[in-house]
Amino acid sequence: MSEKRILVVEDEPSLAEVVSLYLKRAGFQVQIASDGKQAMNILEKQIPDFVILDLMLPEVDGLSLTRWLRDRSDVPIIMVTARREEIDRIAGLEMGADDYVVKPFSPQELVSRVRAVLRRIGREQTGAESERVLSYDSITVNPLTRAVMVRESQIDLTAKEFDMLHLLARHPKQVFTRDQLLERVWGGAEYIDPGTVTVHVRRLREKLETDPSSPKHLLTVWGVGYKFEP
Ligand code: CA
Numbered sequence: 001m002s003e004k005r006i007l008v009v010e011d012e013p014s015l016a017e018v019v020s021l022y023l024k025r026a027g028f029q030v031q032i033a034s035d036g037k038q039a040m041n042i043l044e045k046q047i048p049d050f051v052i053l054d055l056m057l058p059e060v061d062g063l064s065l066t067r068w069l070r071d072r073s074d075v076p077i078i079m080v081t082a083r084r085e086e087i088d089r090i091a092g093l094e095m096g097a098d099d100y101v102v103k104p105f106s107p108q109e110l111v112s113r114v115r116a117v118l119r120r121i122g123r124e125q126t127g128a129e130s131e132r133v134l135s136y137d138s139i140t141v142n143p144l145t146r147a148v149m150v151r152e153s154q155i156d157l158t159a160k161e162f163d164m165l166h167l168l169a170r171h172p173k174q175v176f177t178r179d180q181l182l183e184r185v186w187g188g189a190e191y192i193d194p195g196t197v198t199v200h201v202r203r204l205r206e207k208l209e210t211d212p213s214s215p216k217h218l219l220t221v222w223g224v225g226y227k228f229e230p
Contacts, residue, residue, distance in 0.1 A: 003027055003028060003029045004027075004028050004048075004049040004050060004118070004164075005028070005030075005031065005048040005050070006023055006028045006029065006030050006031070006048055006049065006050040006114070007030075007031050007032075007033060007037040007042060007043070007050070007051045007052070008020055008023070008030055008031070008032045008052045009035075009051065009053045009054055009062070010032065010034070010052070010054045010059050010080065011031075011035055011043065011054060011058055012054075014036065015103075015190065019052065019107055019110060020032055021107070022108060022110065023111060023114070023120075026111045026114075026115075026179070027179040027180070028050075029116075031048065033058040035057055035058040035060070036057045036058065036059045036061060036062070036064070036065045037060055038052075038058070038059075039065060039206070040065065042062060043069060043072070046210065047072070047073045047075050049073065049075070049076075049118075050076050050077075050078075050117075051075055051077045051078075051082060052077075052078050052083075052110070053066060053077055053078070053079055053097070054080045055079055055081045056081075056082055061181075062077060062079060065098055066079070067096075070096040076098045076114055076117045076121060077098055078099045078100060078110070078114060078117065079099070079100040079101075080103060080105070081100055081102050081103065082102075082103045083100075083174045098121075099113050099116070101113060106164065115187075119138075119187065122184075131143055131144055132136070134169045134206075135166065135167075136169070136172075136217075136230040137230060138151045139169070139217065141165060141166055141169050145167055146162050148162065148165065150207070151207055155208070156207075157204070157207065158203075160200060161200055161203060161204050161207070163185045164185045164197075164200050164201075164204065165204055165208070165228075167181070167184055167185060168218070168226065168227065169228045169230075172227075172228050172229065172230045173228070173229065173230075174227060174228075175224050175225050175226070175227045176225045176226055176227065177224060177225040178197045178225055179194075180227070181197045181225070182194060182197060182224065197226075201226055204218055205219050213218045216229065217230070
């Protein structure tokens, strides 16, 4: 899975820079458009995974841009507004933003909102898929009973170990970075040590693998992250 691409539409360069910095640090790819027209040019070529949109913009304002974009795409949008009263306007117009923040806002708060919207959408999209029993060669993962069978015997996993295995096994061969695993398994909680992922991978290997020091299923992709090999 590649990094999610976010388009930040913001005409204040310093604010755009700060937001971009925080988003990049959170593992997103960021592109900046400094007015509505430029945003349209970018969006016409390619729709990103997420749009953060300032309401008051030169050329084409945020409301018109949102309406224009909604005719073309369901891409999640977080609206940035400068004043409290603008929220009523947004709510009244029901113009299709998924969330909004009011200036001045903390960039970290914005990152949390982005993650929350992505999680919500991810849950909606994978609802049915995530309940399927996964059966591979020697490993069976049942998300409904949360039971894992390895070579015919059931193994005991902690809740997070199960969630991580289930995520990886649901997307065989797909590489997940540590940040993505933190995000998807731990919900992107800021206080989780990234080393937690390494520890959980090690414990999972001890429970799953015939030889944990030479794993066949839970593989490290050096410099990137981890993947499940069926
Ligand atoms: Ca503005």
